[in-house]
Amino acid sequence: MISEKIEAMLEKVQKAPRYTGGEMNTAVKSWDEAELRFAFCFPDTYEVGMSHLGMKILYAAINAQPWSLCERVCMPWVDMMALMQEENVPLFSLESRHPINEFDVVGFTLQYEMSYTNVLAMLKMGNIPLRREDRREEDPIVVAGGPCAFNPEPLADFIDAFMVGDGEEQIVELNAVIRDARKDGLSRQELLKKLASVRGVYVPALYDVTYHEDGTIASFAPNCPEAPEKVLKAILTDLDSVIYPKEIPVPYTEIIHDRIMLEIMRGCTRGCRFCAAGMLYRPVRERSLEHLVELACSLEKSTGYEEISLSSLSSGDYTCLAELIRELLKRMQGKHVAISLPSLRLDSVLKESLEATQQERKTSLTFAPEAGTQRLRDVINKGITEADLMEKASDAFAGGWSSVKLYFMMGLPTETYEDLDGIADLARKVVGAYFAVPKGQRAKGLRVTCSASVFVPKPFTPFQWEPQDTLEEVQRKQLHLRDALRQVKGANFNYHESGLSFMEACFARGDRRMGQVLLRAFEKGCMLDGWNEHFKYDTWLEAFDECGVDPAFYAYRRREKDEILPWDFIDSGVTKEFLWREKQKADNAQTTKDCRQGCNGCGLQRFKGVCKFCG
Amino acid sequence: MMAVFEKSERLRHIGHLDIQRTMQRALRRSGLPVKYSQGFNPHILVTFASALSTGAIGRREIMDVTMAEDVTPEAFVSAMNGALPPDMQISCAKTMDDRHPSLTSMLYAAEFEIRIMDEDAAQRMIASLDSFMAQEQIITLRKSKSGMKEVDMKPLVYSVQGEGATLRAVLSQAEGSSCKPDMLVNALCAFLSMDTPRVIVTRSMLMGQDEGRMVPLETL
Ligand code: SF4
Numbered sequence: 035m036i037s038e039k040i041e042a043m044l045e046k047v048q049k050a051p052r053y054t055g056g057e058m059n060t061a062v063k064s065w066d067e068a069e070l071r072f073a074f075c076f077p078d079t080y081e082v083g084m085s086h087l088g089m090k091i092l093y094a095a096i097n098a099q100p101w102s103l104c105e106r107v108c109m110p111w112v113d114m115m116a117l118m119q120e121e122n123v124p125l126f127s128l129e130s131r132h133p134i135n136e137f138d139v140v141g142f143t144l145q146y147e148m149s150y151t152n153v154l155a156m157l158k159m160g161n162i163p164l165r166r167e168d169r170r171e172e173d174p175i176v177v178a179g180g181p182c183a184f185n186p187e188p189l190a191d192f193i194d195a196f197m198v199g200d201g202e203e204q205i206v207e208l209n210a211v212i213r214d215a216r217k218d219g220l221s222r223q224e225l226l227k228k229l230a231s232v233r234g235v236y237v238p239a240l241y242d243v244t245y246h247e248d249g250t251i252a253s254f255a256p257n258c259p260e261a262p263e264k265v266l267k268a269i270l271t272d273l274d275s276v277i278y279p280k281e282i283p284v285p286y287t288e289i290i291h292d293r294i295m296l297e298i299m300r301g302c303t304r305g306c307r308f309c310a311a312g313m314l315y316r317p318v319r320e321r322s323l324e325h326l327v328e329l330a331c332s333l334e335k336s337t338g339y340e341e342i343s344l345s346s347l348s349s350g351d352y353t354c355l356a357e358l359i360r361e362l363l364k365r366m367q368g369k370h371v372a373i374s375l376p377s378l379r380l381d382s383v384l385k386e387s388l389e390a391t392q393q394e395r396k397t398s399l400t401f402a403p404e405a406g407t408q409r410l411r412d413v414i415n416k417g418i419t420e421a422d423l424m425e426k427a428s429d430a431f432a433g434g435w436s437s438v439k440l441y442f443m444m445g446l447p448t449e450t451y452e453d454l455d456g457i458a459d460l461a462r463k464v465v466g467a468y469f470a471v472p473k474g475q476r477a478k479g480l481r482v483t484c485s486a487s488v489f490v491p492k493p494f495t496p497f498q499w500e501p502q503d504t505l506e507e508v509q510r511k512q513l514h515l516r517d518a519l520r521q522v523k524g525a526n527f528n529y530h531e532s533g534l535s536f537m538e539a540c541f542a543r544g545d546r547r548m549g550q551v552l553l554r555a556f557e558k559g560c561m562l563d564g565w566n567e568h569f570k571y572d573t574w575l576e577a578f579d580e581c582g583v584d585p586a587f588y589a590y591r592r593r594e595k596d597e598i599l600p601w602d603f604i605d606s607g608v609t610k611e612f613l614w615r616e617k618q619k620a621d622n623a624q625t626t627k628d629c630r631q632g633c634n635g636c637g638l639q640r641f642k643g644v645c646k647f648c649g
Numbered sequence: 650m651m652a653v654f655e656k657s658e659r660l661r662h663i664g665h666l667d668i669q670r671t672m673q674r675a676l677r678r679s680g681l682p683v684k685y686s687q688g689f690n691p692h693i694l695v696t697f698a699s700a701l702s703t704g705a706i707g708r709r710e711i712m713d714v715t716m717a718e719d720v721t722p723e724a725f726v727s728a729m730n731g732a733l734p735p736d737m738q739i740s741c742a743k744t745m746d747d748r749h750p751s752l753t754s755m756l757y758a759a760e761f762e763i764r765i766m767d768e769d770a771a772q773r774m775i776a777s778l779d780s781f782m783a784q785e786q787i788i789t790l791r792k793s794k795s796g797m798k799e800v801d802m803k804p805l806v807y808s809v810q811g812e813g814a815t816l817r818a819v820l821s822q823a824e825g826s827s828c829k830p831d832m833l834v835n836a837l838c839a840f841l842s843m844d845t846p847r848v849i850v851t852r853s854m855l856m857g858q859d860e861g862r863m864v865p866l867e868t869l
Contacts, residue, residue, distance in 0.1 A: 045662075051664075051667060056659045056734055058734045060734075286660070286671055287663070337674065337678065338676070338677035340674075369677075370691055
């Protein structure tokens with residue numbers, strides 16, 4: 035019995051609670067009675083997966099159907115993986131410990147590109163053929179969704195169907211089609227054709243690609259009438275009418291976000307040009323205040339969590355934020371619940387009442403100016419000014435904080451060394467704001483931490499045509515910035531492994547040919563790439579080399595306006611024309627207003643009643 | 650309120666800190682009128698008779714919850730069982746005087762079932778229990794605050810018998826002189842000069858003392 039073997043393995047691994055299952059509020063549905071069984075796979079560890087809101091929502095959505103069952107699967111850590119291999123134990127679900135190849139559907143959520151090797155690892159551990167072409171009739175249907183599914187091509191060899199867009203209703207439709215097809219005895223091939231008609235679903239087997247001699251795409255077209263020419267993402271118009279879990283699993287062990295996450299809205303109106311999420315999740319849809327309060331109360335009751343975090347891409351923009359917080363404070367009175375908000379743009383009374391609910395004071399304050407000069411912030415349309423930042427920093431220091439974190443990106447389009455010096459300038463001014471507070475009144479131990487990540491151009495952003503800085507250039511810039519920041523007393527500098535961003539850039543804008551590279555890298559031992567200690571840059575380069583694929587083609591190349599991009603067949607709601615317009619404005623350092631001040635014609639206005647800020 | 654709960658097989662790898670956190674959250678979910686500590690970081694006042702090691706199953710673990718208002722034991726059990734995961738249910742509860750001595754000070758011994766996962770080893774070990782216990786002293790090493798210390802564990806083993814492939818032992822759990830089941834297993838294997846087999850430990854009962862007799866802790 036595999037459960038016995040698992041029991042014995044758990045004695046030998048670190049963090050066994052990752053694998054026990056049986057947490058509060060997890061589904062205990064009958065395996066035999068379910069007409070469709072879905073294994074929800076998170077291609078990273080339990081602590082990361084269980085912190086992810088999307089997984090909890092879709093878990094609830096599938097289990098809410100009387101006929102379908104959803105169980106969770108996370109990527110085992112290396113120690114567990116080795117034992118499983120030794121003992122011949124296939125990858126199993128947390129709830130009932132069934133091997134994943136006994137499920138009808140195996141679904142992955144794609145949150146970041148560097149988890150793709152984990153997808154392959156999980157399929158392999160589950161004894162499911164990696165390449166979709168090699169799968170037999172009895173193998174599960176392998177699907178994938180999440181933000182990275184907007185450019186599905188690098189995984190096209192391995193995934194039977196991608197789900198693009200809002201998943202709550204789509205996943206139920208997809209399951210129903212699979213259930214019916216299985217009942218009707220359809221072949222895998224027939225079933226895949228049926229799936230192509232579900233909204234937002236892309237079935238790679240039904241499309242063919244040809245290439246020009248220079249490596250760019252010559253054509254991309256469906257090879258059967260069932261497949262739509264363009265796949266429009268699934269869009270929900272009213273979040274109040276779709277499922278949101280009233281109960282979520284409460285892990286025994288501590289996870290990264292160990293709290294209630296209340297998604298107050300989806301989408302963002304700000305239009306930062308580097309931000310894929312800001313484009314992909316358009317338009318903004320807010321949940322109503324009443325609904326949110328009701329959800330918060332039931333979640334608090336069902337989980338016993340001591341913290342509720344109001345989450346979204348930019349929670350400060352929620353229309354009735356002050357009322358919402360006031361109402362939540364009232365309802366949570368005496369319950370010892372902290373209410374937190376990632377960004378605080380609130381009047382001070384409310385800010386204080388919020389802070390009063392938070393038992394431990396946060397130790398440092400975070401700002402993300404993203405770029406060092408106003409010019410570059412205009413290029414990326416990040417609507418934050420130096421005056422904003424200085425005001426907040428001064429407030430923070432006067433309020434007893436002594437530690438501030440500043441987040442920047444390096445290698446943004448049009449960036450010059452002057453912009454990098456701007457980062458050091460900004461840090462110097464923040465340090466100055468600290469010393470401007472009289473000595474007795476400020477907290478001791480000033481720390482201004484500047485982190486600079488390497489910019490990765492993403493599909494469906496105005497920068498999708500832009501080259502990434504080369505590794506050499508990035509390293510030069512990192513050294514320059516390090517030296518500039520050394521001159522600033524009280525400031526320190528954090529930067530990361532740039533090889534990882536280079537690989538991320540290749541996959542972010544990769545096409546089908548990246549599939550062989552991925553497979554080769556995996557076969558050569560690449561896995562858990564998102565974990566520093568496991569990222570094997572040299573092995574990745576070898577894999578590219580052995581496949582005859584040039585990573586520079588994907589990361590460093592400037593695309594032409596009329597080039598067919600690998601993800602062009604997906605309609606994300608935002609049009610290519612809008613993105614190109616935005617790119618041109620970026621080139622001229624012109625900003626675009628927040629949609630709350632009027633429609634910018636991004637493309638969502640094509641769908642009546644979808645975006646509440648247009649027309 | 651004193652309550653008896655189970656930590657079932659599935660949860661045996663959950664450590665004591667995680668069990669404590671789970672219990673805190675279950676108490677919050679139950680909606681019962683519990684008392685919170687004062688201070689900056691208030692938590693529900695609940696204490697456990699004894700931390701159960703990671704890897705062990707607990708059949709009748711015991712905790713004490715300070716209530717803010719009177720609640721009947723029946724109401725406590727039913728509210729908590731709705732709020733606890735299926736692998737961690739409460740079997741009974743009992744109202745306690747607020748001034749009762751702490752559970753840890755009442756704890757005297759515990760009964761353990763040590764399942765030996767290797768049949769040959771089990772046979773050998775059980776066959777030599779009598780000669781093992783007939784030793785004048787059973788010297789073993791125990792971790793203490795100042796490093797490893799030699800102790801005679803014989804007086805800490807109140808009884809031990811074999812049953813199939815299982816050792817059933819009553820071991821001291823008194824503060825400062827407790828004997829862990831793996832100490833017994835290791836000492837027995839050392840006595841037989843054999844490798845320690847894999848075992849699964851179940852703590853089946855916590856015990857206190859009543860007029861010199863050992864009785865289940867929850868009856869005190
Ligand atoms: S349709 Fe208009 S208002 Fe709505 S997201 Fe697009 S640009 Fe903004």
